[in-house]
Every structure is written in structure tokens, then in C-alpha cells.
Amino acid sequence: MPFPLISSELISILRLVHGLFNFIIMLLLFYHTFNGLLIRRARRGKTPLPIHAIKLHRRMGPVLALFGGAGFSAGLILIMLDTGKVLQYPTHLFVGVVIVIMLFSTYRISRKIAGSSIPQRNLHYKLGCVILALYLVNVVIGIGVLL
Numbered sequence: 817m818p819f820p821l822i823s824s825e826l827i828s829i830l831r832l833v834h835g836l837f838n839f840i841i842m843l844l845l846f847y848h849t850f851n852g853l854l855i856r857r858a859r860r861g862k863t864p865l866p867i868h869a870i871k872l873h874r875r876m877g878p879v880l881a882l883f884g885g886a887g888f889s890a891g892l893i894l895i896m897l898d899t900g901k902v903l904q905y906p907t908h909l910f911v912g913v914v915i916v917i918m919l920f921s922t923y924r925i926s927r928k929i930a931g932s933s934i935p936q937r938n939l940h941y942k943l944g945c946v947i948l949a950l951y952l953v954n955v956v957i958g959i960g961v962l963l
């Protein structure tokens with residue numbers, strides 16, 4: 817089959833769209849973390865609960881997890897249309913796979929948070945930090961691939 821399967825102009829645009837989309841998701845994850853940290857600080861300092869931050873964090877979490885998965889899938893579809901080789905950028909692919917697994921685990925653990933649930937909260941927080949770090953890594957690798 818002659819690659820790319822679609823025009824190379826369209827591939828260039830979709831590469832940018834994929835990068836921009838994932839970059840925005842990362843920025844939203846930083847904001848999401850900020851809200852999570854407000855919840856954590858209030859709980860540990862035994863100060864009044866930040867109702868607004870709790871509502872936002874609960875609402876945005878599942879949506880961000882889904883959008884994170886969508887950004888990953890878009891990368892996969894793009895590389896298949898472009899080269900047909902899923903292992904074209906193995907590090908970017910591997911970090912992406914770990915991000916998706918971590919997003920799913922963080923979501924699953926968040927469902928078990930009720931009341932104090934200290935071990936679940938701590939684990940959720942640690943996995944969240946790993947997700948953020950991996951996004952930073954994949955954004956840097958992604959920009960390297962783009963340039």
C-alpha cells in the first residue's frame with residue numbers, strides 16, 4: 817500500500833492537531849491537579865471543604881481520562897495512516913500506553929474514595945503525579961517528532 821494513505825498536507829495538519837489537542841489536555845490536567853491539591857490541603861489541614869474544587873475535580877476527572885485516551889488513539893490512527901508502522905516512534909508509543917493505563921487506574925481508584933479513604937487517596941494522588949510527569953515527557957518527545 818502506498819503511504820501515506822491520505823494526502824501529506826492533511827497528515828501535516830493532523831500531526832499539529834494531535835499535538836495541540838494533547839498539549840491542551842496536559843494544561844487541563846495541571847488545572848485538575850490544582851483542584852485535587854486544594855481538596856488534599858483542606859482535608860489534611862482539617863479546614864472547610866472546597867466544595868467548588870471537589871465538584872470540578874469529580875466532574876472533570878472522567879472526562880479528562882476519556883479525552884486522554886482519545887488523544888492516544890488519534891496518535892495511533894495517525895501513524896497507521898502515515899506510515900502503517902505502529903512502532904515508528906516506540907518511546908512515544910510506550911509512554912502513551914503507560915499514560916492510558918495510569919489514567920484508567922487513577923479513575924478506578926477514585927471510585928473507591930469515600931470519606932477519609934487515606935490509602936486510596938494517597939495512591940490516587942501519586943498516580944496522578946506520575947500521569948502529569950509522563951505527559952510532560954510525551955509532549956517533549958512529540959515536539960521532537962514534529963520538528
Ligand code: HEM
Nearest residue numbers: 849852853855856877878881922923926929937941944945
Ligand atoms: C483520571 C481522572 C481522575 C479522576 C476521575 C479523579 C477523581 C477524584 C475524586 C473522585 C477525588 C475525591 C474527591 C473528594 O474528596 O470527594 C479525587 C481526589 C484527588 N485527586 Fe483526583 N481524579 C483524577 C485525576 C487526578 C490527577 C491527574 C491528579 C493529579 C495529581 C489528581 C489529584 C487528586 C488529589 C490530590 C485529590 C485529593 C486526595 C486527598 O484528599 O488526599 N486526581 N480525585
Ligand code: HEM
Nearest residue numbers: 835838888891894895898902904905909912954955958959
Ligand atoms: C504536544 C504533544 C504531542 C505532540 C507534538 C505529538 C506529536 C506526535 C507526532 C508528530 C506523531 C507522529 C504522527 C505521524 O507521523 O503520523 C505522534 C504519534 C503518536 N502520538 Fe503523539 N504527540 C504529542 C502528545 C502525545 C500524547 C500525550 C500521547 C499519549 C497520550 C501521544 C500518543 C501518540 C501515539 C500513540 C502515536 C503513534 C506512535 C507510534 O505508534 O509510533 N502523543 N505524536
